[in-house]
Amino acid sequence: MQDRPRADELAEAVREFIETEVLPTTDDPRLRFRALVAANGLGILEREIAVGAPLVRREVGALMRLLGSADSVPDDLDELRRRASDLNRELSRRIRAGDAPEGTLVHLLATVADKLRVASPRYLERYR
Amino acid sequence: MTRDRGQDVSVELRERLIPLFGGDIAIERLALLAGGASKEAWALDLRTPQGTRLLLVRRAGGGVIHQQTLSLEHECRLLEVAYAAGVRAPQPYGYLGEIVGRPAFVSERVSGETIGRRIAQRPELAGARAVLPAQMAEELAKIHAIPADRVPFLEAGGPHDVLTRLERELDSVEEPHPAIELGLAWAKSRAPDRGDVVVLHGDLRVGNLAVTEAGLGHVLDWEFAHLGDPTEDVAWPLVRAWRFGVDQMRLGGIGEVEPYLERYNALSGRHISLASLDYWEIVGNLKWAIGALTQARRHLSGQQRSVELAVIGRLAAEMEFELLHLLERAG
Numbered sequence: 001m002q003d004r005p006r007a008d009e010l011a012e013a014v015r016e017f018i019e020t021e022v023l024p025t026t027d028d029p030r031l032r033f034r035a036l037v038a039a040n041g042l043g044i045l046e047r048e049i050a051v052g053a054p055l056v057r058r059e060v061g062a063l064m065r066l067l068g069s070a071d072s073v074p075d076d077l078d079e080l081r082r083r084a085s086d087l088n089r090e091l092s093r094r095i096r097a098g099d100a101p102e103g104t105l106v107h108l109l110a111t112v113a114d115k116l117r118v119a120s121p122r123y124l125e126r127y128r
Numbered sequence: 129m130t131r132d133r134g135q136d137v138s139v140e141l142r143e144r145l146i147p148l149f150g151g152d153i154a155i156e157r158l159a160l161l162a163g164g165a166s167k168e169a170w171a172l173d174l175r176t177p178q179g180t181r182l183l184l185v186r187r188a189g190g191g192v193i194h195q196q197t198l199s200l201e202h203e204c205r206l207l208e209v210a211y212a213a214g215v216r217a218p219q220p221y222g223y224l225g226e227i228v229g230r231p232a233f234v235s236e237r238v239s240g241e242t243i244g245r246r247i248a249q250r251p252e253l254a255g256a257r258a259v260l261p262a263q264m265a266e267e268l269a270k271i272h273a274i275p276a277d278r279v280p281f282l283e284a285g286g287p288h289d290v291l292t293r294l295e296r297e298l299d300s301v302e303e304p305h306p307a308i309e310l311g312l313a314w315a316k317s318r319a320p321d322r323g324d325v326v327v328l329h330g331d332l333r334v335g336n337l338a339v340t341e342a343g344l345g346h347v348l349d350w351e352f353a354h355l356g357d358p359t360e361d362v363a364w365p366l367v368r369a370w371r372f373g374v375d376q377m378r379l380g381g382i383g384e385v386e387p388y389l390e391r392y393n394a395l396s397g398r399h400i401s402l403a404s405l406d407y408w409e410i411v412g413n414l415k416w417a418i419g420a421l422t423q424a425r426r427h428l429s430g431q432q433r434s435v436e437l438a439v440i441g442r443l444a445a446e447m448e449f450e451l452l453h454l455l456e457r458a459g
Contacts, residue, residue, distance in 0.1 A: 003218045017314075030162070034435055034436055037435055037436050038439075039437050041435060041438065044439070044442055055380045057421060067375065083136075085303075085304065087136070087438040088304035088306055091304070092304040092305065092307040092309045094305045095306055095310050095313050096309050096312070096313065098313065100310065100313070102367040104306070104310060105310065105357075105452065105455060105456060108306060108307045108310060108448075108452055109449075109452050109453075111307075112307050112445055112448045112449045112452060115442075115445040115448075116445050116446065116449060118442075119442040119443060119445050119446075120442075120443060120445065120446055123446050124449070125448070126375055127449070128455065
């Protein structure tokens with residue numbers, strides 16, 4: 001067991017350092033831009049630590065229903081990620097073969113929205 | 129960039145500029161504006177007997193050149209042809225050969241706003257936004273009228289070739305992307321037959337234009353030029369990622385599509401329809417979604433370590449989401 005700060009708290013501390021100490025004192029526009037991108041990257045990391053596991057569980061469940069898989073949903077996070085990757089590969093293969101399951105578009109709208117909840121929540125709001 | 133390397137560049141550069149500007153020249157300022165593994169840009173202030181010229185030197189970077197882009201020699205040649213055809217391209221002065229082991233060319237250094245968010249949103253550029261749609265149409269019409277035999281090094285492809293190349297690039301990412309697959313499958317079933325094949329800029333959009341308060345100053349960033357269906361170029365600035373937060377303005381966050389398309393059709397004599405723009409807008413989103421994934425691979429593979437390229441891998445989901453909404457609407 002690691003001591004505090006937790007991983008999410010560390011990412012938050014580094015992001016706050018960039019936002020409150022680096023950016024206000026940086027004039028070079030290229031460096032400013034990359035510092036903003038770096039802070040954004042840490043924000044993604046914070047959100048993934050917070051909600052990544054339940055979202056990948058939800059994605060695996062949805063993929064199994066879409067593809068008619070009767071396997072059980074794994075508990076282990078690494079196992080879940082592997083399963084999500086395998087099922088997405090299967091879905092991709094079927095779409096390319098012209099054999100997309102019924103409901104694919106609706107499934108993908110929900111799944112990509114979940115990716116954006118981690119990667120870019122403000123972008124998601126622009127579609128409301 | 130060490131001081132020595134910078135000095136070497138300066139010395140060789142001056143020698144190569146003598147045939148273009150005469151022997152009575154001196155470098156007043158030479159500053160690296162943008163580095164990167166593939167291409168560098170140097171601001172050069174050159175004293176000549178006629179006064180100081182503000183120049184831009186484009187030079188290859190130290191890393192691997194991006195596969196789908198023009199060489200610097202070809203980019204310079206294309207600029208010469210486009211400039212002679214009356215396109216508002218920066219005036220090229222010549223290909224310089226290798227400067228300290230890397231190819232380079234020199235052009236005028238133009239001023240104007242290039243940052244997309246500012247062009248779409250700054251109040252002082254409202255007048256520019258009013259005239260930009262027609263001006264973008266005019267530049268595209270001029271570029272598309274360049275005789276292809278003047279630029280024989282450009283690669284050609286019809287609508288189906290575009291999709292084949294995108295599928296190959298997606299496969300190179302080695303990560304499943306069912307949303308992109310759905311878009312590719314849709315596009316394959318609706319790709320138009322090969323029609324006109326013309327010179328395309330390949331990346332003409334807000335963000336690659338130098339804009340002043342009077343409107344479009346210059347068309348920049350020619351490295352993605354190729355031959356293809358003109359509608360590919362006309363639809364590219366509609367892609368939502370190039371609206372810079374002003375989503376309701378479908379043309380680059382600055383204007384409506386209809387007057388832009390009418391102007392283009394009037395000047396080019398073509399009859400591009402809104403429906404065919406819809407098709408190519410979807411292909412444009414596919415292109416940029418896959419582009420974001422491959423850019424992240426440049427970082428992940430070690431070809432060009434960059435926090436910007438790393439983060440862009442996660443932003444491919446934005447283009448996927450837009451793509452799915454466009455597919456839903458297209459049916």
